[in-house]
Amino acid sequence: MIARLIDLRGAVFLLLLACFATIVPMMSLLAEPGSALHLPSYAVSLFGKYLTYALLALSVDLIWGYCGILSLGHGAFFALGGYAMGMHLMREIGDRGVYANPVLPDFMVFLNYDALPWFWLGFDMFWFACAMVLLVPGLLAFVFGWFAFRSRVTGVYFSIITQAMTYALLLAFFRNDMGFGGNNGLTDFKDVLGFDLQAPGTRATLFALSCLALGGGYLICRAVTQSRAGKVLIAVRDAESRARFLGYRVEYYKLFVFVVSAMMAGVAGALYVPQVGIINPSEFQPANSIEAVIWVAVGGRGTLVGAALGAFTVNGAKTLLTGWFPEIWLFFLGALFVAVTLFLPNGILGLLRRRRRAARAEPATTAPAAAE
Amino acid sequence: MRSALALLASLFLLMAAAPILAQTAETGGATLEALAARLPDGDFNDRAGIVSRIAATSDPRAAALLDALLEGELERLNADGRIVRVTGPRRQEVAFDALTGEEIGPLGRGASERIRVNNAVRRAIRSAVGVLTLGSPDPAVRISAAQAAFSGPDPEQIEPLSAALAAETDPAIAKLIAEARAASILADGAAAPADKVAALDTLTARGDRAALSLAIAAQNDPAPEVAAAAGDTRDAIERVLAFWDAARNVWFGISLGSVLMLAAIGLAITFGVMGVINMAHGELVMLGAYTTFAVQQAIVASAPWLSEWTLAFALPLAFLVSGSVGVAIERGVCRFLYGRPLETLLATWGVSLILQQLVRSIFGATNRAVSNPDWMSGAFQIGQMQVTWNRFWIVLFALAVFAALTLLLKRTPMGLQMRAVTQNRRMADAMGVRTGWVDAMTFGLGAGVAGVAGVALSQIDNVSPDLGQSYIVDSFMVVVFGGVGNLWGALAGAFTLGVANKFLEPFAGAVMAKILVLVFIILFIQKRPRGLFALKGRAVEQ
Numbered sequence: 001m002i003a004r005l006i007d008l009r010g011a012v013f014l015l016l017l018a019c020f021a022t023i024v025p026m027m028s029l030l031a032e033p034g035s036a037l038h039l040p041s042y043a044v045s046l047f048g049k050y051l052t053y054a055l056l057a058l059s060v061d062l063i064w065g066y067c068g069i070l071s072l073g074h075g076a077f078f079a080l081g082g083y084a085m086g087m088h089l090m091r092e093i094g095d096r097g098v099y100a101n102p103v104l105p106d107f108m109v110f111l112n113y114d115a116l117p118w119f120w121l122g123f124d125m126f127w128f129a130c131a132m133v134l135l136v137p138g139l140l141a142f143v144f145g146w147f148a149f150r151s152r153v154t155g156v157y158f159s160i161i162t163q164a165m166t167y168a169l170l171l172a173f174f175r176n177d178m179g180f181g182g183n184n185g186l187t188d189f190k191d192v193l194g195f196d197l198q199a200p201g202t203r204a205t206l207f208a209l210s211c212l213a214l215g216g217g218y219l220i221c222r223a224v225t226q227s228r229a230g231k232v233l234i235a236v237r238d239a240e241s242r243a244r245f246l247g248y249r250v251e252y253y254k255l256f257v258f259v260v261s262a263m264m265a266g267v268a269g270a271l272y273v274p275q276v277g278i279i280n281p282s283e284f285q286p287a288n289s290i291e292a293v294i295w296v297a298v299g300g301r302g303t304l305v306g307a308a309l310g311a312f313t314v315n316g317a318k319t320l321l322t323g324w325f326p327e328i329w330l331f332f333l334g335a336l337f338v339a340v341t342l343f344l345p346n347g348i349l350g351l352l353r354r355r356r357r358a359a360r361a362e363p364a365t366t367a368p369a370a371a372e
Numbered sequence: 373m374r375s376a377l378a379l380l381a382s383l384f385l386l387m388a389a390a391p392i393l394a395q396t397a398e399t400g401g402a403t404l405e406a407l408a409a410r411l412p413d414g415d416f417n418d419r420a421g422i423v424s425r426i427a428a429t430s431d432p433r434a435a436a437l438l439d440a441l442l443e444g445e446l447e448r449l450n451a452d453g454r455i456v457r458v459t460g461p462r463r464q465e466v467a468f469d470a471l472t473g474e475e476i477g478p479l480g481r482g483a484s485e486r487i488r489v490n491n492a493v494r495r496a497i498r499s500a501v502g503v504l505t506l507g508s509p510d511p512a513v514r515i516s517a518a519q520a521a522f523s524g525p526d527p528e529q530i531e532p533l534s535a536a537l538a539a540e541t542d543p544a545i546a547k548l549i550a551e552a553r554a555a556s557i558l559a560d561g562a563a564a565p566a567d568k569v570a571a572l573d574t575l576t577a578r579g580d581r582a583a584l585s586l587a588i589a590a591q592n593d594p595a596p597e598v599a600a601a602a603g604d605t606r607d608a609i610e611r612v613l614a615f616w617d618a619a620r621n622v623w624f625g626i627s628l629g630s631v632l633m634l635a636a637i638g639l640a641i642t643f644g645v646m647g648v649i650n651m652a653h654g655e656l657v658m659l660g661a662y663t664t665f666a667v668q669q670a671i672v673a674s675a676p677w678l679s680e681w682t683l684a685f686a687l688p689l690a691f692l693v694s695g696s697v698g699v700a701i702e703r704g705v706c707r708f709l710y711g712r713p714l715e716t717l718l719a720t721w722g723v724s725l726i727l728q729q730l731v732r733s734i735f736g737a738t739n740r741a742v743s744n745p746d747w748m749s750g751a752f753q754i755g756q757m758q759v760t761w762n763r764f765w766i767v768l769f770a771l772a773v774f775a776a777l778t779l780l781l782k783r784t785p786m787g788l789q790m791r792a793v794t795q796n797r798r799m800a801d802a803m804g805v806r807t808g809w810v811d812a813m814t815f816g817l818g819a820g821v822a823g824v825a826g827v828a829l830s831q832i833d834n835v836s837p838d839l840g841q842s843y844i845v846d847s848f849m850v851v852v853f854g855g856v857g858n859l860w861g862a863l864a865g866a867f868t869l870g871v872a873n874k875f876l877e878p879f880a881g882a883v884m885a886k887i888l889v890l891v892f893i894i895l896f897i898q899k900r901p902r903g904l905f906a907l908k909g910r911a912v913e914q
Contacts, residue, residue: 070714070717144894147894147895147898148897148898150898151897151898151899151901152901153897153898153901154901155713155714156649156713156714156717157852157897157901157902159649159714159717160848160849160852161852161893161894161897163845163848164845164848164849164890164893164894165890165894167845167890168886168887168890168891168894171883171886171887171890172883172887174883175883175884286845287841290651290718290721293718294718294721294722297718327729327732327733330725330726330728330729330732331725331726331729331730333722333725334722334723334724334725334726334729335722335726336722337718337719337721337722337723337725338705338719338722338723338726340718341709341715341716341718341719341722342705342708342709342719345715
């Protein structure tokens with residue numbers, strides 16, 4: 001069972017993740033500030049952010065790589081999870097806000113709210129917020145998928161209506177009277193479960209938790225894809241009509257995997273918010289969702305590990321390039337989209353595999369083959 | 373005030389030239405001279421009464437006299453009681469005879485006494501002057517006088533308005549005067565109920581908001597038949613207003629729909645006809661808009677006399693610029709990805725990022741303004757609805773583009789080849805159609821139309837690197853809603869969505885309306901996964 005769940009690639013991935021999860025907090029907490037090994041706490045949060053992006057990429061890969069559903073609205077599930085967590089953090093500020101209102105967050109005082117809107121009730125409890133992080137994206141995905149898959153909206157059409165979904169949510173969350181802070185979103189968080197969000201210890205813990213979530217997400221995806229249901233999913237990806245004619249209720253399989261994927265994206269968003277310190281409607285932008293898809297494409301679609309790798313690579317490049325030459329970044333990202341789809345249909349992992357195969361096939365001419 | 377004086381002075385001259393009016397100068401028993409001489413006597417109430425009687429003389433000189441009184445320039449000479457008008461800079465005032473205009477010269481201190489006015493007298497003067505100008509030979513002056521009389525109803529005006537109505541020959545102005553008279557009758561507590569009912573009928577015919585508020589006020593009339601008639605009038609006007617509100621919404625919807633259609637119709641060709649998802653479509657629209665901006669800058673810099681013709685140069689140029697970029701995208705990227713629509717989507721998204729950044733690097737990130745030519749600025753009135761010229765031309769332009777594309781696809785050899793390749797690529801290939809070339813041309817056509825749309829959008833929207841982004845989601849919605857493979861789908865989709873959006877806006881607000889439309893499309897796709905006008909037959913099987 002374990003052996004089927006964790007292949008060689010997965011083992012390497014989980015091992016690396018475990019190292020990462022221990023070394024980064026140690027470098028941040030134990031090393032003396034000023035020493036070469038010391039990691040400033042902003043870097044810990046930055047890496048933590050990459051980890052949440054990797055989890056989002058994983059969730060996209062689960063549906064796109066294994067079921068052929070290209071969602072251009074996965075950023076919406078990510079943002080909804082983020083908002084659920086942000087609402088809890090907002091309530092935890094309590095009377096330490098600018099207006100010192102013990103119940104209402106600052107923006108509500110500012111907008112003359114008398115009482116907390118009904119959908120904010122319960123978010124003062126951490127467990128409730130955590131449940132919502134899973135339930136809200138899950139429920140939206142369930143309802144949306146129920147309608148879409150049952151009426152056999154597939155391929156490009158599905159992509160476009162998911163884009164419409166996240167666009168509609170973007171517009172909705174921009175409205176002040178929605179009760180989610182309008183275009184400023186939710187910010188100025190103080191602490192989570194009593195721990196100061198600015199403290200290096202809290203950041204290191206959140207980082208380790210993100211590693212754990214990514215590892216857990218990976219295992220869940222593996223479990224799903226290696227199960228019997230996973231085989232059906234791949235059948236649906238490759239020949240949907242044929243799978244249906246064989247008697248499988250294709251829409252239920254798709255719905256299941258879509259909901260699981262949305263919940264994973266929600267968890268990623270929930271971990272993203274405390275580390276970044278803000279959640280606002282721009283997270284719903286269709287461009288963000290499309291970017292998540294390109295992470296998967298860069299790493300290698302349908303490999304899970306590749307999705308995480310792609311998220312790290314692209315976002316690392318983004319951080320470096322926007323720092324060095326801000327104008328170049330969009331050129332680079334655009335070229336990446338084109339180059340990956342044209343020349344690297346299986347992403348970085350596909351490239352590595354091809355190299356390895358080429359090396360194995362022609363052991364006599366190793367040197368020229370590698371140079372190729 | 374100077375210009376108003378000048379206007380009145382010219383009026384004075386014009387009226388002096390109108391002999392018909394001069395004959396009626398003796399009405400009311402007293403001449404203008406006699407009434408003017410009585411102006412300084414009595415209290416303010418008497419003065420207001422005399423003002424009304426002066427107006428009633430319809431003497432051509434009355435308007436100037438009353439205006440001088442309003443300005444506080446009328447004085448009475450202590451020596452002989454003559455009424456003079458004193459004007460000029462302070463301490464250098466010169467007196468003129470108020471009626472004949474004869475110059476008297478500077479006045480000594482204490483030689484005259486000013487005829488004072490209070491607010492009641494000023495009000496009387498204003499309404500009297502308004503009525504006086506009803507006799508002006510200049511139609512524009514008569515129209516503004518009638519409108520002024522309508523907005524300031526006063527029982528005193530009834531009589532002069534009736535006289536003016538009888539003398540008026542222009543039916544349009546006569547209608548305005550009749551409405552002003554009706555408003556004044558309704559304001560008169562002493563008017564006969566039958567007159568008031570007739571006045572209400574006149575207001576019903578006018579049917580705008582001002583008439584509505586008068587009718588609502590008349591519902592409190594003590595006479596039951598007047599109150600009942602006012603209720604009917606109110607209902608009738610409200611029906612008319614509701615009609616025009618609906619008409620306005622339809623127009624705004626059509627206007628929005630035409631913009632959507634312009635943005636989407638190129639997409640309907642590339643996505644609908646070729647099955648290629650071109651996420652860079654919005655950027656092709658943006659390129660068209662920037663081409664217009666560049667043409668405008670070039671013309672301003674080197675040939676300013678051509679500035680009215682900016683659009684004429686921009687249209688073909690934008691078509692060429694966007695079209696060639698489109699061909700480059702097709703040959704460089706999409707060609708390798710046929711049959712893999714999702715990959716095409718990602719690659720063209722990459723192209724869109726590159727194009728955006730390219731434009732941002734060249735033109736800067738700020739909004740650029742493209743000015744409207746004269747024939748596209750301003751507005752005209754239909755019934756109770758204002759239509760701006762630029763929106764009007766864009767609707768026409770959108771329809772023209774649609775017609776041209778439909779003809780191209782149905783009636784030309786190129787269109788025939790395009791449809792052949794769409795329906796059965798291999799068969800077309802076997803029949804000798806150069807499918808690769810047709811693909812490039814079709815894509816170029818869709819992209820060129822996007823550029824042309826950009827020219828139109830530059831007239832109503834800011835030109836910025838994000839221009840395309842703001843239309844891309846909407847354009848996809850239009851195509852998906854209308855159904856692929858059919859230009860009529862894009863037409864129906866765009867106008868349906870535009871009108872639906874504008875009808876929802878009054879109830880839900882602009883943003884909510886947009887959200888509701890999006891939700892509606894998402895639900896609609898469930899019902900008809902292939903849009904309003906779905907392709908039938910073999911073409912459906914990808």
